[in-house]
Amino acid sequence: MLTLKQDHSQLVVLSVLAVGPSYGYAISKDIAARSEGHFKLSPSGMYPLLTKLEKNGLVTTGWEEVKAAGADPDSTGRRRKWYTLSDKGHKQLAKRIEHHRQVQSILDGFVSQAPESELANG
Numbered sequence: 001m002l003t004l005k006q007d008h009s010q011l012v013v014l015s016v017l018a019v020g021p022s023y024g025y026a027i028s029k030d031i032a033a034r035s036e037g038h039f040k041l042s043p044s045g046m047y048p049l050l051t052k053l054e055k056n057g058l059v060t061t062g063w064e065e066v067k068a069a070g071a072d073p074d075s076t077g078r079r080r081k082w083y084t085l086s087d088k089g090h091k092q093l094a095k096r097i098e099h100h101r102q103v104q105s106i107l108d109g110f111v112s113q114a115p116e117s118e119l120a121n122g
Contacts, residue, residue, distance in 0.1 A: 009041060009049055011100060014093040017059060017085040024050060024081070050083055058089035 016030050053059045067077035
């Protein structure tokens with residue numbers, strides 16, 4: 001498993017939300033699935049990040065009541081917070097993707113010049 005830095009975590013979460021609205025647990029599951037288990041964002045990392053994204057206007061939120069299957073229809077369920085990428089979030093994601101591509105291109109220039117023997121011994 002690889003550890004995501006804060007900047008990378010933000011890029012990954014914004015990318016997940018670009019597909020559609022989601023809630024914290026589903027976002028973390030999607031990140032693990034899309035990275036084939038290489039990236040995992042724990043609740044202690046996920047929820048402060050989502051709070052920061054909300055405070056910065058990059059996501060909007062809404063609540064949904066969730067009831068267990070077979071629950072009494074008159075009983076109250078637990079609340080689930082949904083996150084949706086805002087217009088500002090879409091713009092930020094586009095900037096982050098462009099920055100990532102620029103950095104990746106520069107790094108690829110270094111990697112492509114590495115001697116084959118270094119790549120085999122790596």
